Amino acid sequence: MSGPVHFAVADGVAIVTIDNPPVNVTSHAVRQGLAAALDAAEAAGVSRVVLTGAGKTFIAGADAREFAAAPVEPHLPDIVRRIETFPAPVVAAINGAALGGGLEIALACRARIAAPGATLGLPEVTLGIVPGAGGTQRLPRLVGLGPALSLIGEGRIIQAQEAETMGLVDAIATDPVASARTIPISARPATGALPAPQPDAEAIKAARQQAARRSPGQIAPLKAIDLIEAATRLPLDEGLALERETFLDLKTSDQAAALRHVFFAERSAMAQGKAGGRDIASAVVVGGGNMGAGIAYALVGLGISVALVENDAPGVERARANVARLYADAVKRGKTTAEAAAAEQATRLSFHEGYGALPPADFAIEAVFEDMEVKRQVFSALDRALPETTILATNTSYLDVNRIAEGLRHPGRFLGLHFFSPAHVMKLLEVIRARTTSAETLATALRLAGRLRKIPVLAGVCDGFIGNRILTRYRQTCDIMLLEGALPAQVDQVLRGFGMAMGPYEVQDLSGLDIAYANRKRLGWRTKDGFRYIPIADRIVEETGRLGRKTSAGWYDYEGGKASPSAQIDAIVAEESGRAGITRRSFPDEEIVARAVTAMVEEGFRILEEGIAANPADIDLVMIHGYAFPRWRGGPMHYAGRLGLPEILRRIETFEAQDKLSWGVPDLLRRAVRDGLGPEDLKRG
Numbered sequence: 001m002s003g004p005v006h007f008a009v010a011d012g013v014a015i016v017t018i019d020n021p022p023v024n025v026t027s028h029a030v031r032q033g034l035a036a037a038l039d040a041a042e043a044a045g046v047s048r049v050v051l052t053g054a055g056k057t058f059i060a061g062a063d064a065r066e067f068a069a070a071p072v073e074p075h076l077p078d079i080v081r082r083i084e085t086f087p088a089p090v091v092a093a094i095n096g097a098a099l100g101g102g103l104e105i106a107l108a109c110r111a112r113i114a115a116p117g118a119t120l121g122l123p124e125v126t127l128g129i130v131p132g133a134g135g136t137q138r139l140p141r142l143v144g145l146g147p148a149l150s151l152i153g154e155g156r157i158i159q160a161q162e163a164e165t166m167g168l169v170d171a172i173a174t175d176p177v178a179s180a181r182t183i184p185i186s187a188r189p190a191t192g193a194l195p196a197p198q199p200d201a202e203a204i205k206a207a208r209q210q211a212a213r214r215s216p217g218q219i220a221p222l223k224a225i226d227l228i229e230a231a232t233r234l235p236l237d238e239g240l241a242l243e244r245e246t247f248l249d250l251k252t253s254d255q256a257a258a259l260r261h262v263f264f265a266e267r268s269a270m271a272q273g274k275a276g277g278r279d280i281a282s283a284v285v286v287g288g289g290n291m292g293a294g295i296a297y298a299l300v301g302l303g304i305s306v307a308l309v310e311n312d313a314p315g316v317e318r319a320r321a322n323v324a325r326l327y328a329d330a331v332k333r334g335k336t337t338a339e340a341a342a343a344e345q346a347t348r349l350s351f352h353e354g355y356g357a358l359p360p361a362d363f364a365i366e367a368v369f370e371d372m373e374v375k376r377q378v379f380s381a382l383d384r385a386l387p388e389t390t391i392l393a394t395n396t397s398y399l400d401v402n403r404i405a406e407g408l409r410h411p412g413r414f415l416g417l418h419f420f421s422p423a424h425v426m427k428l429l430e431v432i433r434a435r436t437t438s439a440e441t442l443a444t445a446l447r448l449a450g451r452l453r454k455i456p457v458l459a460g461v462c463d464g465f466i467g468n469r470i471l472t473r474y475r476q477t478c479d480i481m482l483l484e485g486a487l488p489a490q491v492d493q494v495l496r497g498f499g500m501a502m503g504p505y506e507v508q509d510l511s512g513l514d515i516a517y518a519n520r521k522r523l524g525w526r527t528k529d530g531f532r533y534i535p536i537a538d539r540i541v542e543e544t545g546r547l548g549r550k551t552s553a554g555w556y557d558y559e560g561g562k563a564s565p566s567a568q569i570d571a572i573v574a575e576e577s578g579r580a581g582i583t584r585r586s587f588p589d590e591e592i593v594a595r596a597v598t599a600m601v602e603e604g605f606r607i608l609e610e611g612i613a614a615n616p617a618d619i620d621l622v623m624i625h626g627y628a629f630p631r632w633r634g635g636p637m638h639y640a641g642r643l644g645l646p647e648i649l650r651r652i653e654t655f656e657a658q659d660k661l662s663w664g665v666p667d668l669l670r671r672a673v674r675d676g677l678g679p680e681d682l683k684r685g
């Protein structure tokens with residue numbers, strides 16, 4: 001049999017192998033191949049069928065390329081049904097990942113044998129859908145309500161060991177095919193013939209509450225829970241029909257489209273790490289503060305030798321303590337042992353006061369204070385201390401990367417790597433291409449990003465790059481709404497309702513008002529031409545010393561850690577409205593969302609127009625992974641596309657008519673609307 005499904009018979013047992021590299025997805029050809037293999041097995045009158053995958057995967061799910069298309073026969077539920085009702089028992093030899101449709105196929109088998117390293121899961125809700133080939137009906141019959149709620153409702157992926165404990169797999173074996181050939185199964189009923197799981201109203205209620213907390217605004221997890229609940233009271237066929245209907249419904253939903261968009265964007269961003277460059281074995285990190293310690297810790301974890309540089313002895317001590325805290329935390333959370341942590345630090349991490357005794361290194365990353373002169377001095381020292389082949393990177397948040405590079409002997413090896421805090425946790429990495437950065441330097445940095453399992457996004461040089469530039473614009477827009485009549489608590493609540501993890505004022509209280517203040521000062525906002533300066537935040541810092549949670553007062557008052565609106569802040573806001581001659585008015589919630597999000601989109605178009613980002617999807621990734629924009633809305637650019645760019649244009653024109661200084665239609669947006677294009681058509685290169 002040719003094609004992606006192989007068929008062989010030995011000693012009366014059919015071995016059906018799915019061979020659809022790289023990860024054996026259930027593409028149309030695979031579904032056809034499975035149907036043909038089952039026909040052949042039936043014709044041969046075999047006593048058993050063993051189903052397995054070639055390579056390292058069993059079946060990793062559906063074919064992403066078919067996600068948005070209409071289903072084509074044979075449908076997966078039909079294959080699954082055929083397996084379950086096949087005259088001879090079918091046994092799954094789960095040699096590697098069995099995910100989504102792959103696990104649904106395995107569930108329909110009479111028994112499941114997993115390799116020790118296999119992973120299993122039904123992660124459909126993370127793509128805005130529910131399992132569509134029986135997963136929500138068979139899994140609870142097999143393992144009970146609780147484990148099914150956790151696996152399907154959360155889209156959790158588990159290891160073979162846990163799967164065996166919950167009864168999802170019958171046994172673990174290093175040669176699952178050999179075991180699948182011989183495991184006794186005569187008395188075993190098909191999964192679909194098992195009795196319905198016991199109802200448990202409390203468990204369902206708790207799962208719903210948890211889903212609402214964990215993924216607020218998302219439909220699919222709640223639908224999945226409904227379907228699992230239905231399994232407790234509907235006969236299998238009715239449950240399956242309901243599941244299929246829900247699946248087809250969700251598949252074409254806005255949320256599924258958004259989550260698919262993000263999935264593909266992440267995949268192509270991460271693929272950049274595999275496109276060349278060289279592997280680094282040693283690195284220098286300058287500055288062991290919040291960011292530098294996290295970066296050093298992440299690099300050491302990859303097996304890279306790291307020399308951490310501080311200016312003076314107290315700096316070295318602080319850096320040591322910062323790194324030690326990260327290791328202690330990892331030990332506490334069971335990610336490593338105290339012995340392994342100590343050994344890793346002893347062999348691969350050294351601390352240095354100044355540059356005198358630095359070993360040569362392949363890569364150097366600077367994470368010192370956000371100050372142009374300090375950074376330039378650091379790079380001039382690195383230029384002298386390190387070989388001319390060492391790649392030099394700055395972790396600046398806003399500063400002009402081209403200026404930092406001035407004076408380097410070999411500026412082609414310089415670039416920006418903008419990590420997010422905490423650097424060893426956050427997946428986003430803005431990779432900033434300076435005017436002089438060479439292709440080789442970029443490729444090596446992207447390769448390192450790949451090893452760090454980051455999502456790298458290329459950005460050009462401008463103030464704040466992609467993310468902080470949009471953040472600045474977003475906050476400015478919110479401040480203007482305060483001036484015109486809104487209050488911080490309302491803005492925060494409404495934007496949380498839209499799906500942001502936190503409102504803009506809550507975030508500032510968390511990170512400290514002094515940080516943004518220093519940045520506004522550096523940018524000269526107070527006197528900047530063509531810019532509407534809103535003094536509220538500056539007055540809070542200068543006149544009240546309210547710096548956020550760390551001073552127990554910021555945009556909010558804090559009592560026992562609990563935030564409540566502040567009369568003092570409201571008074572400053574009202575005073576500034578008066579001073580600007582504005583009669584305060586009430587703001588409908590929709591207007592707050594429209595203004596805040598449209599501001600992000602307008603800035604996004606400018607960023608594209610200036611070539612700072614090459615691809616609207618990159619802007620979406622930055623805002624989702626760096627600034628907690630709701631993933632299920634697909635990021636601001638995708639969201640704009642769903643709303644329709646003509647609507648975005650109309651909004652900007654309306655806002656511009658009221659406030660010419662703050663709003664303006666980017667040419668790129670006007671052209672896109674004229675040509676009937678969506679954001680996805682604006683990708684370059």
Ligand code: NAD
Pocket residue numbers: 286287288289290291292309310311315318319366367368369370371374378395396397398418419420421
């Ligand atoms: P931090 O104050 O926690 O750490 C800075 C460290 O640099 C300190 O330990 C200090 O002793 C050391 N240092 C200062 N001057 C030095 C010099 N000349 N040589 C060697 N060491 C020196 O600051 P941070 O939050 O880690 O930020 C560092 C950089 O990373 C800044 O450019 C910042 O803008 C950027 N950044 C910060 C964040 C964040 O969320 N904190 C996120 C992304 C980027």
